[in-house]
Amino acid sequence: MKVALGLKAHSGWAALVVIGTTREGLQVVDRRRIELIEDGEEWAKMPYHAAENLEASEARALVKRGAESAHRVAARQMREVVARLHERKDDIVACAVLTPDPMPSWTTEQVLAVHFRMHKAEGVLFPDALCRAAEACDLTLVSVPEKQLDSIAAKKLAAPMDKVMQTVTLLGKSAGAPWGKDQKTATVAALIALRARIA
Numbered sequence: 269m270k271v272a273l274g275l276k277a278h279s280g281w282a283a284l285v286v287i288g289t290t291r292e293g294l295q296v297v298d299r300r301r302i303e304l305i306e307d308g309e310e311w312a313k314m315p316y317h318a319a320e321n322l323e324a325s326e327a328r329a330l331v332k333r334g335a336e337s338a339h340r341v342a343a344r345q346m347r348e349v350v351a352r353l354h355e356r357k358d359d360i361v362a363c364a365v366l367t368p369d370p371m372p373s374w375t376t377e378q379v380l381a382v383h384f385r386m387h388k389a390e391g392v393l394f395p396d397a398l399c400r401a402a403e404a405c406d407l408t409l410v411s412v413p414e415k416q417l418d419s420i421a422a423k424k425l426a427a428p429m430d431k432v433m434q435t436v437t438l439l440g441k442s443a444g445a446p447w448g449k450d451q452k453t454a455t456v457a458a459l460i461a462l463r464a465r466i467a
Contacts, residue, residue: 271297271353272465273363273407274458276414276450277394280305280313283450284349287439287458288358294435294459296443297358299451302345304338304394312337315393316379316386328376338397346401361465363402364410364457366417367395410461417456424460432456 271288286298311318315334319327346363353360371392379385402409412420418429425432436455440447 269297269358270361270462270465271358272361272410272458272462273349273402274454274456274461275363275365275395275398276454276457277304277366277398278450279390279394280310282394282398283454285451285454285458286349286353287455287462289462294439296439296455297356298349298352299443299447302349304341304345304397306337306341309337314386314390316376316389319376320380320386324377327380331376331379335393335397338393339400342394342397342401343404346398346405346407350405350407360407362410362461363405363407364412364454364461365395365398365402366414366453366457367399367411368392368414408461408465410457410464412457412460414453417453421456421460424463432459435459 269288269290271286274285274287276283281304282302284298284300284302285296288295288297305312312334315331318334319330322330350360368391371388374385374389379389399409399411421432422429433452436452439455440451
């Protein structure tokens with residue numbers, strides 16, 4: 269079947285929902301948590317925080333190591349997801365990633381100088397890693413600004429948001445728990461991507 273991935277990232281992990289469409293309608297093909305850090309590297313969830321009290325050169329090196337790790341693990345996880353779907357003979361039409369507002373071009377030193385910037389940088393790191401992983405797997409990337417999710421969904425899905433959420437709730441009942449906010453927003457993103465690619 270034709271399927272689209274939806275991903276909502278957090279620090280060190282992401283919620284993945286894969287939505288497929290058949291003649292009978294929409295269905296949840298896959299739903300899982302994917303890890304975005306290596307085992308035993310808890311610090312990599314918040315690399316800027318881990319580097320906060322280091323000397324400048326050491327801080328830059330640690331942040332770089334954390335970012336490289338996030339990109340490496342995201343690429344590996346994405347390849348595994350794609351392989352599973354290909355084994356099912358599914359046609360992956362797109363991958364939607366919920367994204368935060370872009371980060372200014374701060375240096376590592378500028379980020380570490382202001383605490384809220386560290387949270388901002390870490391909030392951008394993992395969605396960015398997922399976007400790059402999707403592109404590395406030759407998937408059609410649909411970047412969905414999370415703050416605009418409701419308006420984008422209403423426009424792209426040609427339905428008011430309450431109707432969209434009714435569909436999402438029904439899909440959740442078929443998928444079972446957990447079906448919280450992360451799964452719901454990832455599903456809306458996947459529906460946007462699916463509609464955009466098969467319309």
